[in-house]
Amino acid sequence: xxxxxxxxxxxxxxxxxxxxxxxxxxxxxxxxxxxxxxxxxxxxxxxxxxxxxxxxxxxxxxxxxxxxxxxxxxxxxxxxxxxxxxxxxxxxxxxxxxxxxxxxxxxxxxxxxxxxxxxxxxxxxxxxxxxxxxxxxxxxxxxxxxxxxxxxxxxxxxxxxxxxxxxxxxxxxxxxxxxxxxxxxxxxxxxxxxxxxxxxxxxxxxxxxxxxxxxxxxxxxxxxxxxxxxxxxxxxxxxxxxxxxxxxxxxxxxxxxxxxxxxxxxxxxxxxxxxxxxxxxxxxxxxxxxxxxxxxxxxxxxxxxxxxxxxxxxxxxxxxxxxxxxxxxxxxxxxxxxxxxxxxxxxxxxxxxxxxxxxxxxxxxxxxxxxxxxxxxxxxxxxxxxxxxxxxxxxxxxxxxxxxxxxxxxxxxxxxxxxxxxxxxxxxxxxxxxxxxxxxxxxxxxxxxxx
Numbered sequence: 001x002x003x004x005x006x007x008x009x010x011x012x013x014x015x016x017x018x019x020x021x022x023x024x025x026x027x028x029x030x031x032x033x034x035x036x037x038x039x040x041x042x043x044x045x046x047x048x049x050x051x052x053x054x055x056x057x058x059x060x061x062x063x064x065x066x067x068x069x070x071x072x073x074x075x076x077x078x079x080x081x082x083x084x085x086x087x088x089x090x091x092x093x094x095x096x097x098x099x100x101x102x103x104x105x106x107x108x109x110x111x112x113x114x115x116x117x118x119x120x121x122x123x124x125x126x127x128x129x130x131x132x133x134x135x136x137x138x139x140x141x142x143x144x145x146x147x148x149x150x151x152x153x154x155x156x157x158x159x160x161x162x163x164x165x166x167x168x169x170x171x172x173x174x175x176x177x178x179x180x181x182x183x184x185x186x187x188x189x190x191x192x193x194x195x196x197x198x199x200x201x202x203x204x205x206x207x208x209x210x211x212x213x214x215x216x217x218x219x220x221x222x223x224x225x226x227x228x229x230x231x232x233x234x235x236x237x238x239x240x241x242x243x244x245x246x247x248x249x250x251x252x253x254x255x256x257x258x259x260x261x262x263x264x265x266x267x268x269x270x271x272x273x274x275x276x277x278x279x280x281x282x283x284x285x286x287x288x289x290x291x292x293x294x295x296x297x298x299x300x301x302x303x304x305x306x307x308x309x310x311x312x313x314x315x316x317x318x319x320x321x322x323x324x325x326x327x328x329x330x331x332x333x334x335x336x337x338x339x340x341x342x343x344x345x346x347x348x349x350x351x352x353x354x355x356x357x358x359x360x361x362x363x364x365x366x367x368x369x370x371x372x373x374x375x376x377x378x379x380x381x382x383x384x385x386x387x388x389x390x391x392x393x394x395x396x397x398x399x400x401x402x403x404x405x406x407x408x409x410x411x412x413x414x415x416x417x418x419x420x421x422x423x424x425x426x427x428x429x430x431x432x433x434x435x436x437x438x439x440x441x442x443x444x445x446x447x448x449x450x451x
Contacts, residue, residue, distance in 0.1 A: 013091060013311035017319040022300045022327055028169035030296025032176035042184045043201045046191040055198050057130070058138020062198075065125055065139070066146060069114075072259065075251035076107060076154060077161035079244065081299070082306045082385045084165025089310025093228035096166065100220065101235055102244055103158035111151025118147045138198050145202035152206075152213035159216035167303055175216050183208035243388070250390035254397045261404055265424055268408060272417050279359035280417070282350045283367035286343065290335045290371035294378040297328045301382030309387045314447045317387075321439070324379050332375035339368035366421035373425040376432025384435060389442050396434040403430050 047059045080103040087096040122143055126136040156179065163172045183205050190200030234240075262284075269280045304320035339346070343364045347357055384393040404427035411419030 012313045013089065014313050015311060015316055017304055017316050017323060019323060022323045025169045025300040025303055026296040026327065028173035029164065029299040030293055032173045033292045033295050035176055035180040043187055046187050046201055047198055054132065054134040055138055057135045058142060059198050059201065061130055061135065062139045062142035065143060070153060072252065072255055073110065074157060075248055075255055077157040078302065078385045079247040079251055080158050080161025081165040081302050082247065082388045083244065084162045085303045085306025085386050086310030086388065088166050089307035093225055094230050094234065097224050097228060098230035098234045100162045101230065102241065103162060104155060106244065107154035107158040108151050111154045114147065114150035142198050142202045145199060146206055149206035149209040152209040155213040156209060156216065159220060162220060164299060164303055165306060167307065175212055178215060179208055179212035182211055247388055247390045250394040253394045257397050257401050261401055261427060265420065268412060268420055275355045276359055276417055278356045279363065282347055282356060282360045283363060285350060286339050286367040287370040293331050293335060294328060294371060294375060297324055297331060298378040298382035300324050301379050302386040305383045306386030309446055312447060317443065321383060324382065328375045328379040332371040335371040336368050340365065343368055363417060363421055366425065369425055370428060374428035376436060377428050380432050380435035387446060392438050392442060393435065396438065397431065400427055400431040400434055
C-alpha cells in the first residue's frame, strides 16, 4: 500500500505497548482459533458414528472443498483488521464505522457471488475430488446446504476483523465461541439425535454462521456513536475503496501462494510412496497446531502495528514489533520442545499404522522445528497486514516461493524426504527474513514528524 498522506498524520497519539497488552490481545485470539479444530473433530465423530464410510468420506471432501474456498477468501478478516486498527489509532470514529460498513457491503457482495457460482461448483468439484458416485452425492448434499450461509460466513469474517482491529479480542473470542459452540451443539443434535447425518452437520454449520453474524452485527452496531455516522460519500470514497480492494487482492495472492507451497509439499512427498506421504500428512498436523498459537501473536502484531501507524507514533510501533517477536519466538521454542518430547505419543494417537508411525517419528524433528522456523514469518505477516504494507508482503511471498522451489530442486534429489522437510523450513524462515529486511525502509515511509 502507498504511505498515508500527511493530512492523515498531522498529530501523534502516543500509547504504551506492554507485555500485558500484547498478551491481552494474543491469548483470546489464540483461544478463539483453537475452537476451530474442535469443530472438525466433532463433525467427524458425529458422522463416524453413523457407520457409513461414504458419509465420512463425503464429509471429509466437502470440508476440504470449503476450506479451500473459504480459506483462500479469509483475507477478508485480516484486511479489515489492518484498516480498522489504523482508524482506531487515529481516533477517527467516523472512518472506523466506514471501514466496518465497507467490509460489510463487500462481505455480502462476496456471499452473493458465492451463491451465484454454487451451481457450477456443485456440478464440477465433486467429480474432480472423487470417482465414487455415492461419495459425490454426499459432497453435493453437504455443499448445497452449507453454501446457503455464504453471506453470513463472509460477514463473520468482516465482524471478527473489525473487532480485532478495534482492540476487542475478548469480544472476538466470545463471537467465535458462539459460532463454533453453536455449530458443535447443532451438529450433534441434528446429525445424531435427529438422525440427519451429514445433512444435519451441514445445517448445524449454516445455522451457526447465521446466528453468529446476526448477533455480531447487532452488538457492533449498537456500540457505534450516532454522531459519527459516515455519509454515503464516506462509504463510497474512491481512494478508500481502492485501498480495501488492493489490500484484499494482495493478501489473496499471498494466501494462494502459501497454499500452493503446501500443495507442492504434498505433490513432491507423494513421489516417495503412500506410507511416506501419510507420515508427512500426520506430521503436518504438528505444524498446524503450532500455527494456531503463532496466529494469536500475529493477531496482536496486526492490531498494535496498525494502531501505531494510525496514531503516527513510531515508538509504539517499534515496541510492538519487539514484544510480539519476543513472545512469538518464546512460544515457538516451547512448542518445539513440547513436540520433540511428546511428538511420538501424538503420532501414535493420529495413526495406528506401524509403518506410518515409524517414518513419522524419523522425521519428527523437522516438523517440531517448523514453529521456530516460521515464528518470524507469522509475526511479520501481522506487522505488514496491520501497517497495510500488503504489496511488499505479496512480493516477498513470491520471492520466498521461488527460493522454496529452488530448495526443492536442490535438496530433494540428494536428501529425499529429509530434503523436502528442510526446504519447507527454509521457506518459512526466508519469508520472515525477507519481510523483516524491509521493515526499516517501510517504517521511514509510513511515519512522519507530528505537526
